[in-house]
Amino acid sequence: MRYLFFALALYSVMGFAQQTAQNLFSHYQSALYQIRIIELGSGNKSSIGSGFQINDSGVLVTNYHVVSKYVYFPEKYRIEYLAADGTVGELSLVNIDVVNDLALVQVQSDNKSTDFFSLSAQLPEQGSSIYSLGNPHDLGMIVVPGTFNGIKKNSFYQRIHFTGSINPGMSGGPVVNPEGEVVGVNVATAGNQIGFLVPLTKIRALISMNDFTPISANEYKRVIATQLMDNQQRLFERLEHEEWKLNELGGAKIPTLTGPLLSCWGDSNSADQEALYLSVENRCSLDEEIFLHGGLRTGGIEIEFEWLESDEFGAHRFYDFFSGSISGASAGNHAGKNDVSNYQCKQDIVANNHDVKTKSILCLRAYKEFPHLYDVLYIGATLNHESQGLISHFTLAGVSQGSAMRFTKQFVGAIAWQ
Amino acid sequence: MAIVLELLSRKDQTLKYFKFNKSEILVGRDHHCDLRLEDPYISAEHVRIKQDSEDHTISFEDCDTVNGTLVNKQLLPSGQLQGNDILKLGRTRLKVVNTNQPVSAALPLSQLEESLNWLSHSGVAILLTLAYLVLSMVLEFTNSVVAYNVFDMLPKEMGQMALLSAWPIAFAIMGKVFNKESRVVSQFSILWLTLFIFYGLYLLEKLVSFNFNAPEGLIWVELMVYALVLFACIWLSLFFAFHQTNKRRNLVSSMMTLVIVVPIVSLSMLGSNDFSAKPAYNSIMLPPIYQFRPASDVNTFVENSASLFTELDEHLASESSAQKNADD
Numbered sequence: 217m218r219y220l221f222f223a224l225a226l227y228s229v230m231g232f233a234q235q236t237a238q239n240l241f242s243h244y245q246s247a248l249y250q251i252r253i254i255e256l257g258s259g260n261k262s263s264i265g266s267g268f269q270i271n272d273s274g275v276l277v278t279n280y281h282v283v284s285k286y287v288y289f290p291e292k293y294r295i296e297y298l299a300a301d302g303t304v305g306e307l308s309l310v311n312i313d314v315v316n317d318l319a320l321v322q323v324q325s326d327n328k329s330t331d332f333f334s335l336s337a338q339l340p341e342q343g344s345s346i347y348s349l350g351n352p353h354d355l356g357m358i359v360v361p362g363t364f365n366g367i368k369k370n371s372f373y374q375r376i377h378f379t380g381s382i383n384p385g386m387s388g389g390p391v392v393n394p395e396g397e398v399v400g401v402n403v404a405t406a407g408n409q410i411g412f413l414v415p416l417t418k419i420r421a422l423i424s425m426n427d428f429t430p431i432s433a434n435e436y437k438r439v440i441a442t443q444l445m446d447n448q449q450r451l452f453e454r455l456e457h458e459e460w461k462l463n464e465l466g467g468a469k470i471p472t473l474t475g476p477l478l479s480c481w482g483d484s485n486s487a488d489q490e491a492l493y494l495s496v497e498n499r500c501s502l503d504e505e506i507f508l509h510g511g512l513r514t515g516g517i518e519i520e521f522e523w524l525e526s527d528e529f530g531a532h533r534f535y536d537f538f539s540g541s542i543s544g545a546s547a548g549n550h551a552g553k554n555d556v557s558n559y560q561c562k563q564d565i566v567a568n569n570h571d572v573k574t575k576s577i578l579c580l581r582a583y584k585e586f587p588h589l590y591d592v593l594y595i596g597a598t599l600n601h602e603s604q605g606l607i608s609h610f611t612l613a614g615v616s617q618g619s620a621m622r623f624t625k626q627f628v629g630a631i632a633w634q
Numbered sequence: 635m636a637i638v639l640e641l642l643s644r645k646d647q648t649l650k651y652f653k654f655n656k657s658e659i660l661v662g663r664d665h666h667c668d669l670r671l672e673d674p675y676i677s678a679e680h681v682r683i684k685q686d687s688e689d690h691t692i693s694f695e696d697c698d699t700v701n702g703t704l705v706n707k708q709l710l711p712s713g714q715l716q717g718n719d720i721l722k723l724g725r726t727r728l729k730v731v732n733t734n735q736p737v738s739a740a741l742p743l744s745q746l747e748e749s750l751n752w753l754s755h756s757g758v759a760i761l762l763t764l765a766y767l768v769l770s771m772v773l774e775f776t777n778s779v780v781a782y783n784v785f786d787m788l789p790k791e792m793g794q795m796a797l798l799s800a801w802p803i804a805f806a807i808m809g810k811v812f813n814k815e816s817r818v819v820s821q822f823s824i825l826w827l828t829l830f831i832f833y834g835l836y837l838l839e840k841l842v843s844f845n846f847n848a849p850e851g852l853i854w855v856e857l858m859v860y861a862l863v864l865f866a867c868i869w870l871s872l873f874f875a876f877h878q879t880n881k882r883r884n885l886v887s888s889m890m891t892l893v894i895v896v897p898i899v900s901l902s903m904l905g906s907n908d909f910s911a912k913p914a915y916n917s918i919m920l921p922p923i924y925q926f927r928p929a930s931d932v933n934t935f936v937e938n939s940a941s942l943f944t945e946l947d948e949h950l951a952s953e954s955s956a957q958k959n960a961d962d
Binding site (some may be wrong): 492537593601 | 930933
């Protein structure tokens with residue numbers, strides 16, 4: 217009897233969810249679009265995403281990454297929509313927000329749908345049902361019911377944690393509450409029912425920022441540059457104002473952030489019986505990066521420390537091993553030769569106020585299209601001891617000279633001995 | 635005056651030297667011939683060679699042989715012979731020596747020969763070989779991060795040394811062929827000495843680049859020094875293997891040095907301007923006893939790095955203006 221009741225209860229919950237989903241779908245179908253990036257040479261779609269209408273003048277919200285090909289190569293692609301009734305038409309790009317992965321596009325035909333989604337006044341409570349809409353793998357518009365799980369922790373680039381599956385092609389689709397009001401935009405998935413959404417406030421900010429006058433195609437890079445510059449400014453101000461404390465790693469003290477801004481992992485080889493040396497690692501990084509195009513990400517931070525010591529090696533053997541351990545450092549973000557220059561490095565032997573003497577190597581590469589933004593790579597290794605030492609390493613992607621220099625000073629200056 | 639003939643090998647090397655104090659000689663396979671040659675293609679009496687008693691000119695006369703006589707590849711029944719003419723009888727080649735011509739001047743005996751005598755002592759060579767083995771084992775040891783076992787490493791090191799031995803052995807064989815003396819001991823001594831110098835230079839370079847922050851010009855200085863040492867090594871190897879004039883030896887060693895250095899340099903230059911996600915930096919670390927450079931403070935280091943930013947900006951600006959020009 218009890219089981220029957222449970223089953224009934226389950227059925228009714230599912231029934232409710234199904235009904236809402238059906239209602240939502242039939243009600244808002246005409247405000248949902250598939251967005252296609254058409255390659256001009258072949259005349260066929262080269263990537264797809266979803267989008268939703270937010271006013272009666274045909275403005276749609278989608279992800280920046282859906283239209284990124286067009287933003288980067290406006291002469292090679294155009295943007296097209298496929299409406300629920302099967303009509304196809306041109307879209308023009310109105311505005312972008314690369315940091316929050318949002319873009320506004322506008323329907324170019326006179327025959328605009330008058331249905332549109334309204335934005336919710338606030339985010340729902342944790343655990344509420346929300347519904348993700350989109351067109352996964354070009355299979356047609358679908359509704360995915362799921363759960364709102366709050367704003368993701370450890371994030372500088374805010375994301376809503378959505379428990380429900382988001383698949384490729386759904387990017388840019390809306391996520392609505394049972395009343396049909398938008399609370400977020402599909403953006404990414406971490407697999408197995410873990411999805412991420414751009415939160416409401418970011419959409420609101422982008423919409424309120426402009427009067428829907430489109431930016432011209434030759435301004436796109438300048439707009440991106442400004443957004444990246446402002447973003448790194450905010451990120452490094454926050455990093456500098458966060459509380460840093462010194463944590464022990466082997467015989468050294470390393471600066472670590474107390475807040476949840478970076479997510480950190482540790483590891484060591486102490487379980488390896490045959491190893492002649494001890495290696496203890498601590499790595500922290502910003503979880504998200506900013507997507508600019510298929511081969512270019514920026515806005516990331518990685519901070520890594522490794523303590524090495526050996527009772528067996530002796531100075532010569534240890535320093536040979538140590539040299540090997542600091543060689544081969546590589547960029548933290550993806551970028552191609554059209555995006556950035558090659559790295560150039562400067563090195564010196566540096567002692568900080570805590571008597572920590574390091575061989576310090578600072579390498580930079582510049583962004584070709586975003587003036588005064590750089591990727592920074594630092595690697596340092598201590599020189600004080602015969603057979604133990606600390607490797608300190610960070611990479612910063614898309615930062616200004618000022619931010620890079622302040623951060624480096626703070627970082628190199630903070631390391632201490634126990 | 636006399637008739638002088640040289641028996642030549644296929645590669646024009648003198649195999650035998652014959653001098654006849656007669657005005658006429660008979661060459662053939664028969665036992666009564668003045669010069670008897672064991673060649674089945676030579677007739678019993680093959681050719682007569684005469685020297686005129688007055689003007690000392692030499693002439694020859696083929697004795698109606700089956701295969702005839704070739705003078706400088708021409709089949710002739712008889713005729714005059716000049717110095718350096720080559721007679722071919724059957725498969726045998728004889729060179730007529732012009733006794734009127736002076737021989738080339740004697741090469742001056744090199745003082746170097748005496749001062750490098752110690753290299754040819756087998757004791758020295760064995761000592762150097764063992765020392766090199768020890769050195770390479772020590773190198774392998776400092777490079778290892780796992781438990782080190784000498785007997786595990788021995789076969790590998792000795793294999794490498796066997797490979798390196800190709801160099802002195804090649805020179806020794808050439809010396810044996812052209813000079814009838816291999817001097818293999820000296821050749822080995824030179825090889826190990828050169829490798830010692832190379833390793834010494836490598837250590838010195840580590841020390842300099844660590845303490846002077848890997849200056850850019852260093853690589854060229856280094857290259858020059860390595861090329862010089864290589865030149866010296868080749869020069870000495872040639873010195874022991876061949877008797878040749880200094881001029882020729884210098885030329886050959888320079889060519890060989892270039893043949894070795896140019897591909898190495900061009901290979902390392904190849905693609906150095908290609909895009910890479912990895913920065914190129916010098917990662918050499920040395921233990922505290924080798925650290926001579928005083929440390930700078932954090933602020934100075936970071937402020938100095940400001941030049942990197944401006945350099946990159948300038949580099950990009952010049953690149954994009956070059957691009958623009960190319961587009962126009």
